Amino acid sequence: MPGLSFDNYQRNQFLTNSAGYNAPKATSTGTTIVGCKFKNGVVIAADTRATAGPIVADKNCEKLHRLAPKIWCAGAGTAADTEMVTQLISSNLELHSLSLNREPRVITSLQMLKQHLFKYQGHIGAYLIVAGVDPTGAHLFSIHAHGSTDVGYYLSLGSGSLAAMAVLERDWEPDMTKEQAMNLCAEAIQAGIWNDLGSGSNVDLCVMEVGKNAHLYRNHLTPNVREQKQRSYKFERGTTAILKQSIYNLVDVVEEPIATTGPDAMEVDS
Amino acid sequence: MSDPSSINGGTAVAMVGKDCVAIACDMRLGSQSLGVSNNFEKVFNYGHVYLGLTGLATDVLTVYEDFRMKTNLYKMSEDRDIEPESFANLVSSTLYQRRFGPWFVGPLVAGLNSKTGKPFICGFDFIGCIDFAKDFVVSGTATDQLYGMCESLYEPNLEPEDLFETISQALLNAADRDALSGWGAVVYVITKDKVVKRYLKSRQD
Numbered sequence: 001m002p003g004l005s006f007d008n009y010q011r012n013q014f015l016t017n018s019a020g021y022n023a024p025k026a027t028s029t030g031t032t033i034v035g036c037k038f039k040n041g042v043v044i045a046a047d048t049r050a051t052a053g054p055i056v057a058d059k060n061c062e063k064l065h066r067l068a069p070k071i072w073c074a075g076a077g078t079a080a081d082t083e084m085v086t087q088l089i090s091s092n093l094e095l096h097s098l099s100l101n102r103e104p105r106v107i108t109s110l111q112m113l114k115q116h117l118f119k120y121q122g123h124i125g126a127y128l129i130v131a132g133v134d135p136t137g138a139h140l141f142s143i144h145a146h147g148s149t150d151v152g153y154y155l156s157l158g159s160g161s162l163a164a165m166a167v168l169e170r171d172w173e174p175d176m177t178k179e180q181a182m183n184l185c186a187e188a189i190q191a192g193i194w195n196d197l198g199s200g201s202n203v204d205l206c207v208m209e210v211g212k213n214a215h216l217y218r219n220h221l222t223p224n225v226r227e228q229k230q231r232s233y234k235f236e237r238g239t240t241a242i243l244k245q246s247i248y249n250l251v252d253v254v255e256e257p258i259a260t261t262g263p264d265a266m267e268v269d270s
Numbered sequence: 271m272s273d274p275s276s277i278n279g280g281t282a283v284a285m286v287g288k289d290c291v292a293i294a295c296d297m298r299l300g301s302q303s304l305g306v307s308n309n310f311e312k313v314f315n316y317g318h319v320y321l322g323l324t325g326l327a328t329d330v331l332t333v334y335e336d337f338r339m340k341t342n343l344y345k346m347s348e349d350r351d352i353e354p355e356s357f358a359n360l361v362s363s364t365l366y367q368r369r370f371g372p373w374f375v376g377p378l379v380a381g382l383n384s385k386t387g388k389p390f391i392c393g394f395d396f397i398g399c400i401d402f403a404k405d406f407v408v409s410g411t412a413t414d415q416l417y418g419m420c421e422s423l424y425e426p427n428l429e430p431e432d433l434f435e436t437i438s439q440a441l442l443n444a445a446d447r448d449a450l451s452g453w454g455a456v457v458y459v460i461t462k463d464k465v466v467k468r469y470l471k472s473r474q475d
Binding site: 005010026061124236240241243245 | 274370395396400
């Protein structure tokens with residue numbers, strides 16, 4: 001049966017409440033994400049750090065998700081939730097679009113997302129910035145885990161949202177060019193990367209312009225490349241002590257020489 | 271009292287090399303401080319796809335058996351073995367299905383795509399968030415130690431024999447700094463034509 005299953009719920013409630021065990025930490029995206037409208041479209045950007053508690057679990061994860069070819073979404077909060085809710089709505093949006101024989105609209109994805117998140121009363125920890133272009137124009141929205149939505153010309157979400165918003169509030173102006181908007185978003189994400197501990201690594205960007213295809217700039221900026229290591233830590237072969245070894249051969253190699261000249265030669269076109 | 275993922279202990283790691291991957295785990299199963307088994311392997315395989323599972327031991331076994339069923343049905347339906355990339359998405363969906371009553375496991379997938387030969391590894395959190403790494407992935411009670419060991423010891427494009435040494439040293443030394451991991455170790459080095467399984471000599475304290 002498809003959908004979410006609550007089979008382990010009772011057992012896990014017992015473990016956490018009566019038996020005193022704490023739940024493990026899910027991967028969170030920490031995160032700085034922004035969205036910004038410009039003259040002829042909208043651009044969104046995100047950092048690329050995923051954390052599990054205080055540890056960086058992924059140094060280059062993808063926080064920009066595709067809801068539709070021209071509708072993209074940046075996700076903060078619980079990483080599994082942002083990924084899954086995005087995939088679910090993307091799938092349903094495509095079916096809806098095929099059924100209606102129309103290009104999908106940003107407000108449709110917004111409604112589908114918020115109704116899903118509200119149903120789960122905030123337990124699905126997805127905080128999203130949704131943006132895109134459709135027959136109605138360019139749009140920029142944000143959604144919170146409990147299901148509330150906001151509209152704006154510039155938005156930021158995640159643990160680094162304050163750092164990013166400081167940059168956006170200072171430098172945003174109406175009717176920017178595409179390049180100006182891209183730079184503004186990159187600067188806002190960088191504010192999060194440097195100043196917020198939950199954000200880091202690289203800047204991903206996605207530009208959605210009216211009348212054009214959306215363009216994803218994966219790792220648009222990489223200001224945190226690790227320097228070349230001073231030395232190689234390769235070990236001498238034989239360093240590790242082995243107790244027992246077994247080899248599983250997947251392929252049986254049989255060598256058979258093939259005669260190309262002489263009486264047994266195979267026939268080939270000369 | 272701590273979280274379900276650290277009652278039994280155990281740790282695993284997977285790394286990418288030159289046209290090869292390696293996946294390794296310790297052999298300990300305990301009940302908090304009491305060591306119970308030194309024979310509890312945490313790496314399983316479905317055809318040529320390898321799965322490492324740490325966390326609550328009962329869930330490790332249940333999840334292994336559940337995927338065995340799913341991959342067997344896949345094989346009957348598709349008439350071929352499942353590839354690592356597909357299996358990774360299967361793991362993610364299966365875990366997320368239990369979003370509000372999860373399995374307390376930390377899976378790792380490793381293997382070579384049988385058609386392209388491309389090495390593949392990835393890790394997941396307990397609710398299925400996929401971490402597609404191109405270098406290494408870690409899981410278990412010694413993840414902090416493993417992150418440190420791997421980040422320093424790892425270099426790309428290691429030959430199978432060198433990858434074996436690197437992953438072994440990363441696992442052994444990380445496990446030695448974790449009370450809940452150790453009591454033996456197993457390393458699988460997977461290449462196009464063979465898989466070598468080695469049991470390591472390790473500290474037994």
